[in-house]
Amino acid sequence: MKTDHPKLKTQLFSCGFFRHCTQSVLSPTSSPLSPSHPPPPPPPPPPQPQPDSSSSSSSSSTSQSFTQWKFPLPNPDPPPETTLPSDPTPQYPLPPPLPFTQLQELFHIAELQINTGSDPERLSALHLLERSLVPNPPSDPECPPELMRGVVENLKTKASAKPATKILLALCLAEGNRHVAVEAGAVSTVVEVAPELEDAEAERALAALELMCTLPEGAAEVRSHALAVPVMVAMMGRIAARAREYAISVLAVIYGDGDMGKDVAPPEEVARAVVLALRNDCSARGKRKGALLLKALQENDN
Template identity: 55%
Template sequence: MRSGSHSLKLKTTTRPPLFSCGFFRQCTQSVLSPTTVNPPAAAAAAELEDSDSSSSSNTSQSFTQWRFPMGAADDQPKEVDGRMPPPPTARRAAEGNSRSLEENFHVAEIQFGSGSDSDRLRAIHLLERCLVPDPRSAADCPAGVMAGVVSCLREGGAAARRSASKVLLALSLAEENRRVAVEAGAVTAVVEALADAETAAAERSLAALELLCTTAEGAAEVRAHALSVPMMVQVMGKMEARGKEHALSVLGVIYGGSRSESESDVAVAPAEEVARAVMLALQGECSARGRRKGAQLLKTLQENGGLDLSEQCEMNG
């Protein structure tokens, strides 16, 4: 559908050469080299070492600056018999660390199953303390625990959602947990929680979603969700470099690759609208990985949709 003089033109017979202007040459120079590939798991693992201040101007340094705070500040401890006891956060961390991961999973599953909001919050904070410092040890997450994490992401308050985004990303780093997360509804929870998520939590959730899309089940879920494309386009327009990277990668899953018969009738946004949003995102602050993902996505959209991107390229300089 046309929209004034700024609409993209569809070619039916011939196509212009890919990346026919300086903008696309700039996007694809060097970043398309296979030596620069940064697998999603490696990028997300580095992201777990960043700080929650992701909205600062330093976010262009992809996945290098974060440090996770382990929870809200507790009341100051009082002196007992001339000595200061450890603060409550330290005591709780020590209690969690004294148990094995399997035992912590068991405790969290019981707390999630109690139906109490306070127990659910305690469970997600327990998982945050024991998983975030060493996320690669978090294999074989029980289905009940994963369901509790997803419920916190979908229905919890701000504190629960922040912790749930950290825990989901930590769990998703282990390949064994990704299908468990998809079966628990993590794809739908992430997509639908993005609208009002805090920036740091949204970035971590998108990183987890990118990992979930490495499974066939996760890719199918994200393609089937009606809000996937609109939400990815929205976050590209308002988030910093890391959020753009993950959104571009998820869009690449949606528009790239082959679709199964059940997915062939799933409606997605017009390719020209997505291409316009990608081009605008790449003009702003974007990392090398994000530019590579964006260039690959534009190439896919042009090849599969028969788009003429030259006019839009001229309008964007």
């Protein structure tokens, strides 16, 4: 294909060969040469074009510049010192656990702001609790009942559900706080709001629910809730592997009691949902829980 190079034409017409030719030609108005003025020596022969001359390099540079403009070259690889390590460590160390007296003071201030403050004050108090409790979940002292009720109530609000689920899970890691959470109505609240939560929020809420079900009162509360089974079945088909494990664990608590019978939900429908969930991505613990649940469902169906 023939390619027209405007730049190459410009360079050729401005080179010394064409300039010399134009200067040596006499114009019609010029005077004839006199004998006292001998004619100038003939001009030197024009330079022979070389295959690798400046014109070819100019053409190459022109083509290269066009290629770079049309198809940008990729950025070079970053220097080794700017690459991330394969196992990055946290940039800042985790804060130390709060002393007992400071934690009590934090609970008191947060309780006042969450239960009596404005919406921005409640959200600010929740974020303060999140920053203080999530890195180092406390085991002592127990969360005050009024503060726990405020945290549970904020599970129902979209703007505050994310920090509230983090705080509830961090508190429920201590057995004493599980009692407080069950008494604050956390079991029924998690069952009712779980379908409306984002995936990460639902995972934390179901993890807290599983912890509360380790208590007799928590297990009794989830068994008596009419929406517990349909909600857990629906969540198994929507959430990720770890959260699916928590939903299976809650169902195992519901059907693990020999006195449950067939009144909660049709066991064959629940078993079908569990088998489908186990075929998808599920943790090893979830598979073990699922096998126990299927056995309990079979016994309840007989």
